Amino acid sequence: MIQLTQVTKRFGDIVAVRNVSLFVKPGEIVGFLGPNGAGKTTTMRMITGYFLPDEGKVEVGGMDVVRYPELAKRKIGYLPEDNPLYEDMTPYEYLEYGAAMRFVSKHEFKKRLWDVVDKTGIEDVLTRPIGELSKGYRQRVGLAHALIHDPEVLILDEPTSGLDPSQIVSMRELIKELSKEKTVILSTHIMQEAQHISDKIVIINKGKIVAQGTPDELEKMAKGEVIVHIVVKDKNFEQVLKASGIDIVEVKERDNEVEFIVTHDEKGDLRERIFNIASENKTVLLEMWRERVSLEDIFLKLTKEDVA
Numbered sequence: 046m047i048q049l050t051q052v053t054k055r056f057g058d059i060v061a062v063r064n065v066s067l068f069v070k071p072g073e074i075v076g077f078l079g080p081n082g083a084g085k086t087t088t089m090r091m092i093t094g095y096f097l098p099d100e101g102k103v104e105v106g107g108m109d110v111v112r113y114p115e116l117a118k119r120k121i122g123y124l125p126e127d128n129p130l131y132e133d134m135t136p137y138e139y140l141e142y143g144a145a146m147r148f149v150s151k152h153e154f155k156k157r158l159w160d161v162v163d164k165t166g167i168e169d170v171l172t173r174p175i176g177e178l179s180k181g182y183r184q185r186v187g188l189a190h191a192l193i194h195d196p197e198v199l200i201l202d203e204p205t206s207g208l209d210p211s212q213i214v215s216m217r218e219l220i221k222e223l224s225k226e227k228t229v230i231l232s233t234h235i236m237q238e239a240q241h242i243s244d245k246i247v248i249i250n251k252g253k254i255v256a257q258g259t260p261d262e263l264e265k266m267a268k269g270e271v272i273v274h275i276v277v278k279d280k281n282f283e284q285v286l287k288a289s290g291i292d293i294v295e296v297k298e299r300d301n302e303v304e305f306i307v308t309h310d311e312k313g314d315l316r317e318r319i320f321n322i323a324s325e326n327k328t329v330l331l332e333m334w335r336e337r338v339s340l341e342d343i344f345l346k347l348t349k350e351d352v353a
């Protein structure tokens with residue numbers, strides 16, 4: 046469980062994170078989605094206790110991160126944005142060092158090691174210098190390091206950045222697998238990534254949460270939740286639609302026909318409603334199709350608008 050309550054972080058005049066409140070349930074994967082400089086890393090650093098919030102409260106597993114930083118840190122595994130690794134160390138040494146830093150006993154480390162190595166698939170490279178490893182393996186080593194003390198919560202800052210497409214797929218699968226036991230927050234600036242991997246997406250822009258919900262909920266949130274294209278012969282159908290409370294977004298006139306692009310706030314299938322209106326009015330529907338509003342559209346819209 047992760048809970049942020051009205052959290053604000055400033056750097057001089059810059060408000061990097063502004064009044065952010067967020068609740069992440071155990072076992073949930075939450076994707077922080079936002080453009081460069083949105084405040085994703087700053088928010089994650091406050092959750093890990095690396096930055097202190099100027100205002101508000103951060104709790105991890107019910108523990109106040111500011112009041113009990115050491116206890117909270119034991120509940121958190123963190124893969125930082127730039128994944129700083131010690132190039133001269135081997136993954137084995139790096140994990141041993143990470144365990145010692147988090148007060149994991151030698152005995153406990155031996156028990157944990159094989160579980161983590163197995164989960165992250167780094168057995169083959171365990172005794173090779175990290176400096177010689179591919180980017181994909183480095184990310185896995187970083188993830189193993191974040192897991193070695195068996196934390197409740199995983200904070201992964203751009204975990205797939207710099208990976209090739211097949212490495213991205215396997216990293217996503219690994220994160221999904223890990224989320225069966227852990228609460229996960231990950232950041233990305235790629236909409237498709239957030240959509241594929243997350244149970245819930247939190248869209249951040251200029252330090253503020255501009256939208257949050259499941260991928261489905263966010264799609265529905267777009268203005269004109271459903272857009273339907275209708276093609277008829279009769280231009281006057283426009284008045285009929287208006288009289289029925291249908292919102293006409295655009296009218297495109299062609300030779301012998303006219304296309305209306307319409308939307309409606311009410312729930313239910315707009316196409317059925319249009320069909321009924323047309324048949325009551327004895328208007329022949331030449332064509333009708335529904336346009337899906339994509340998450341990409343919403344993301345672009347929300348992050349373009351000046352919300353400061």
Ligand SMILES: Nc1ncnc2c1ncn2[C@@H]1O[C@H](COP(=O)(O)OP(=O)(O)OP(=O)(O)O)[C@@H](O)[C@H]1O
Pocket residue numbers: 056059060061079080081082083084085086087088126234
């Ligand atoms: N240590 C710092 N000192 C001063 N300003 C900072 C610091 N860290 C972040 N900022 C500023 O805070 C804002 C949010 O930055 P942050 O790194 O959290 O964004 P981000 O969403 O992680 O972006 P990116 O996608 O580029 O990683 C930016 O304006 C950034 O310049």
Ligand SMILES: [Mg+2]
Pocket residue numbers: 085086087126202
């Ligand atoms: Mg960042």
